[in-house]
Amino acid sequence: MGDMTMGGGESGFFTTKLESLLGWARKYSLFQYPFATACCGMEFFAAAGPKYDIARFGAEAPRFSPRQSDVLWVVGTISQRQAPALKRIYEQMLEPKWVISFGTCASCGGFYDNYATLPGIDKIIPVDVYIPGCPPRPEAVLDGLMLLMDKIGRGDKTPAVLKNTALPEGVPEKLEQLYQIRMKGKAPVSPEE
């Protein structure tokens, strides 16, 4: 529960700062506005579906009005022609509001370095969390959501990039073993061939 500290001992109350309490409440009830424009949208649907189940984080309710939502998910390529619409939607959202940039195109334009594409939505609106990937897997999406929840809980407003995460202890060794078993008896492939 962030930096809420138990102050009452066995007497059954605790003390906290108001911001911490609000952050704790907000991060578990994020209403989202999906602004899905491109192929990343498919991966967003996968993350929102039952298998990956974004409802575990209290962020499953899409609001199709920016006035009712807390998080703007910008999912996919934004063209220059679309940029005014995106900016207007962002401005319609009520404070407090957060923006997640989903995928490479929304974050920096991706490989669309041309006349038609906005090179990253941070050129027109502030972004809280960047999720890289083309498209990112649902695991990465949930990771990004957890990163945002972490930020909200701490009241941190700096932009954040989702970084690669380490595999759990022992997993790289296990993968190496499986690889050796699979390659057993096969001739090694030299890079020259």
Next chain:
Amino acid sequence: MSKLLLDRLKAQFGDKVLETSSFRGDEVALLDKSVWKAAATFLRDDPRCACDYFVDLSVVDFPDEDEEKGRFSVYLIVYSTTKKHRVRIKTRLFEAAPELDSVADVYVGANWGEREAFDMFGVKFAGHPDLRRILMYEEFVGYPLRKDYPANKTQPLVEYREGTFDKLGPFLPDEGMPFDRAPVDPKSSSH
């Protein structure tokens, strides 16, 4: 197979058919721009051509060939759903006067094709019912698929925010916020 189409065009338009080629079923005729609409109408209405299906209309830009042949090569591909043959007719336009008769009232599908050609290359189609940009916005200056348009020149509609940006994001890799997990060692990652 559909050499027939080229022969029909040559018989109908004579020396207005500047050159023809036929390669593995791709029949191409280069026409003088004065017979452009007449040729499209002929291909649609002649019972032995019967090209009732519009496939594509677009432009190729040859900026080096403006002096001898004309910079823009406009092409129209039509197909016959009954005779199962296909033909491409082309014409060349000079940069000084990129104007051509519209075939939007011959083939309805050419309406948006001609709008795209206007949007991307600035070719003007006389007689088109609604010649506006179709993909880019009205405020856009120039024609982005012309080869002399800078490939990455943007014309933003929304003013960019204050600050220094480049393509790699507004911050360095180790900036941003701390997140309580160990970074990946790229040498040990086998996934």
